[in-house]
Amino acid sequence: MHFRITLIAGLVFSVSSLCHAQGTATCDHWTFFKSFSASGINRWNTVVGTGVLSGGSIVGFVRYSNGGVTTYKFPNATQTHLSKRNASGVTVGDVDFSSGLIVSGSSATTIDYPGAPQTILTGINKWDTMVGTYQYNDDADFGPEWTGFKMWKNGSFTPIAPPGAINTNPTSISDTGIVVGWYVSNAVPFAPDPSHGFVLANGVYKTLDYPNAFQTSLNDINSAGVIVGSWIDANGVGGGFLFVNGKFKNVLGPNGETTAVNGINDGGYVTGTSSAGSFIAHCQ
Numbered sequence: 425m426h427f428r429i430t431l432i433a434g435l436v437f438s439v440s441s442l443c444h445a446q447g448t449a450t451c452d453h454w455t456f457f458k459s460f461s462a463s464g465i466n467r468w469n470t471v472v473g474t475g476v477l478s479g480g481s482i483v484g485f486v487r488y489s490n491g492g493v494t495t496y497k498f499p500n501a502t503q504t505h506l507s508k509r510n511a512s513g514v515t516v517g518d519v520d521f522s523s524g525l526i527v528s529g530s531s532a533t534t535i536d537y538p539g540a541p542q543t544i545l546t547g548i549n550k551w552d553t554m555v556g557t558y559q560y561n562d563d564a565d566f567g568p569e570w571t572g573f574k575m576w577k578n579g580s581f582t583p584i585a586p587p588g589a590i591n592t593n594p595t596s597i598s599d600t601g602i603v604v605g606w607y608v609s610n611a612v613p614f615a616p617d618p619s620h621g622f623v624l625a626n627g628v629y630k631t632l633d634y635p636n637a638f639q640t641s642l643n644d645i646n647s648a649g650v651i652v653g654s655w656i657d658a659n660g661v662g663g664g665f666l667f668v669n670g671k672f673k674n675v676l677g678p679n680g681e682t683t684a685v686n687g688i689n690d691g692g693y694v695t696g697t698s699s700a701g702s703f704i705a706h707c708q
Contacts, residue, residue: 446635449666449673451707459493460485462702464508464644464687465695471687471704472506472515484517498525498532508547508596508644508687516545516554524556537573537581547596547644552577555584555594555603572605586622586629596644604642604651621653634665634672644687652685652694664696666707675707
C-alpha cells in the first residue's frame, strides 16, 4: 500500500467544470490537541483518527466533544486505523492496512473485498453506506494498484473508479449519497504521482482540483455539499481547504498554521492536522 501512504503523508504536512476562485475561510472556535492525527468528525463533534501509544502501538483514537479521549485496538492487530464515524457512532477504518474495520459499540467486524489481498474502509454515512478501497493488482513497475467501492448495508459492493484511473481512493460518502475522493490516472514508476480530486454524484464523475496543485485530495463532504481537502504543489508546499459555493477557501490556523483538513460535519465544524497539532474549528 506504498502509494496511498506516500500521498496522504505528503498532504498531512506541508471539478474541472466548476469555478476555481480562491479565498480564505473564516474559522473560529479553535481547539488543538496532539494525542492523535484526526481524520473524521461526526454530527456530535466526536473526532476519530489514529495515533501512537507510549509503547509504540498504533491504535485508533476517539475524542468526544467534552475533550475525553479513548483508544481502540482490534484484537491481535499490529495497527488499528480509524477513518470516519457517523452520527450513530459507527466507525470505519482498517486493521493492518489489510482488512476493512467496522466498530459499533463494543462489537467490531472486519470486511474484505472479495478476492482482494487488502481492503480499507474510509467513509460512512448515516444510512451505514460505506466507501473504501481495495488492492486489485500489484504491478512490477508501479507497485500495488487500488480501486474504490461502495458497500451497501446488505453487504453488496458497487465499484467506484473515475474513467482512466489507475488508483482510486474514495474518502467519504455524504448522507445524500455523494462520494468524494482522489485518483491517479498517469503514474510514473518510482516517482511522485499527480493526483486529482473527484466528486461522484448520481453516477456522474467530475474532477475537482485545487488550482495549480500537483496533488489534490478531497477528504470529506457534508450534507450541504461543502467539501474539505488538502493539496500540495510540485515543490511540496500545500495546505487544507474548504470548497463551498464553487470556491476554494484556504484553511489556516489562528496563527497562520498550515493545515490538512480531513473531516467536516453538517454544523460546519472541521477537523484535521496542522503544524500546531490536530484541531477542531468552525469554518465557513
